[in-house]
Ligand SMILES: Nc1ncnc2c1ncn2[C@@H]1O[C@H](COP(=O)(O)OP(=O)(O)OP(=O)(O)O)[C@@H](O)[C@H]1O
C-alpha cells in the first residue's frame with residue numbers, strides 16, 4: 050500500500066503546485082513509483098508545471114464519473130518513467146467531485162503506487178477537504194508572512210478534524226515546508242523569522258526553499274525544478290525534503306540563517 | 321422489514337449563551353459594537369446571542385429597528401430578556417423565561433449529540449479541562465464548567481472561552497475569554513502575551529499603548545472593580 054501525501058496551504062499562490070512537482074520528481078528519482086493528483090478542479094496547473102498540458106486526454110472527473118479508466122487518464126512523465134500525473138479538469142468545477150468517487154480513485158492509486166501526492170487547491174473549502182481526506186501525511190506549504198502562516202494554522206486544524214485518519218482517532222503526520230524564503234528580507238525584518246513560524250505552527254520543519262528565479266524558469270519550461278536545475282538551491286531543498294520523507298536523517302540547511310542568529314545573540318548581549 | 325420506530329426523545333441540554341446588553345444611547349452603543357466586530361472578526365459567527373434590554377427603554381419600532389441593526393451585522397438574536405412581553409410578537413425573537421439577568425443561563429458542558437442516556441448523576445462533572453494540543457486559527461474551545469489549561473498556544477484567529485480561569489503555557493495570540501458564567505474572580509495567565517482580545521466576566525481589553533510593553537512577556541490579567549489589570553508575572 051502506497052502512502053497518500055497532501056500538499057496544502059490554505060492561502061493561494063504559496064507554492065503548492067511547484068512543491069508537488071518538485072517532490073514528486075525527487076521521490077520518483079529514487080526509483081519509487083509516484084502518482085501526482087491535481088485536485089485544483091477548474092484551475093488546473095500541475096500539467097503545465099510538468100509540461101504535460103498537451104498530453105491531457107482524460108482527467109480526474111472523467112475517472113470519477115466512469116467515462117475513463119484510471120489507467121487511461123494517468124500520464125507518464127517523459128523524463129522519469131516512475132512518475133505519473135492524474136490531471137484535473139479545466140472545464141468542470143469542484144462540485145463534480147464526490148466523496149465515494151474520490152475514495153475509489155485513491156484506493157486504486159494506493160494499490161499501484163508507492164506515493165500518491167495530492168496537489169490541493171487554495172482555501173479551506175470543499176476542494177481542499179477532498180484533497181486532504183485520504184492523506185496519511187501532509188506537507189503544509191507556508192511563505193514567511195503572517196497571513197500565510199495563519200492560513201496554514203487553519204489548515205492544520207482541518208487536517209486534525211476532517212481527514213479520514215483524524216476521524217478514526219489517528220494523527221495525520223504534518224510537516225512544514227517554508228517556501229519563497231528570502232535571506233535578505235529575513236535579515237531586514239521584512240519577513241517572519243523561521244523560529245517564529247515554527248513557534249506558531251508547532252509542527253516539524255521539512256525544508257526551507259529559498260526564493261529563486263530557477264523556480265520560475267523551471268515552470269516556464271514545464272519541468273520540475275529538481276529535474277530542470279538540479280544544482281540550484283531550491284532543487285537541493287526539495288531533494289533533502291524528499292529524503293526526509295523517505296525516513297532519512299538529513300541535516301537541515303537554512304540559507305544564511307547563521308548570520309542572523311549570530312546577529313541576534315550579539316544584539317541581545319549588547320543590550 | 322418493518323420500520324423501526326424511533327422513540328420520541330426530548331433531552332435537556334445546557335449551552336453557553338452570550339448576552340448583549342445595549343446601553344443608552346443605542347447609536348453610540350452600536351458604534352462600540354462595530355469597533356468590537358472590527359477587532360474580533362467572526363466573533364459572533366454561529367454563537368447563540370441573547371439580547372438583554374433591561375438597561376434601555378425602547379418602544380416597539382425602536383426595538384424592531386435594533387433587531388434589524390443587529391441582523392445587518394450578522395448577529396442573530398435567539399431570545400430577548402428584560403422587556404415587556406407586549407413588545408414581542410411571533411415574528412420577533414421570544415422572551416427568555418429565565419429571570420436572571422445579564423448572566424449566562426446555565427453553565428454545563430454540551431453533551432455529544434448522541435450521548436447515551438445512562439444516568440450520570442453518580443459522577444460529578446469535571447471542573448477543569450486540559451487541552452494538550454495547540455488551539456489553531458478558526459478553532460474555538462468552550463468550557464463553561466471551570467478552568468481551561470492549554471499546554472500549547474492559542475493562535476491568532478482562535479479562541480478559548482471558559483467559565484473559570486484560562487492558563488496558557490504557550491503564546492496567547494488569539495482570544496481568551498475567562499469567567500463567562502459571571503465569575504469576576506477568573507484570571508487569564510499566559511507564558512507569552514500577544515492577544516487579540518482578553519475578556520474576563522464581560523470586561524474586555526486589547527493591546528494598546530498602555531499594554532504594548534507586555535507583548536512577549538509572561539502576563540496575568542484579572543479584574544478589580546470591573547477594571548481589567550494586566551501585569552508581568554513576577
Ligand atoms: N521558491 C520559489 N521562488 C520563486 N518563485 C516561486 C517559488 N515557489 C513558487 N514560486 C512561484 O509562485 C507562483 C505560485 O506558485 P504555485 O503555483 O506553485 O503556488 P500554488 O500554491 O500551487 O498556487 P494556487 O494556490 O493558485 O494553486 C508561481 O509563479 C511560482 O513559479
Ligand SMILES: [Mg+2]
Pocket residue numbers: 065066067089094168169170
Ligand atoms: Mg496550485
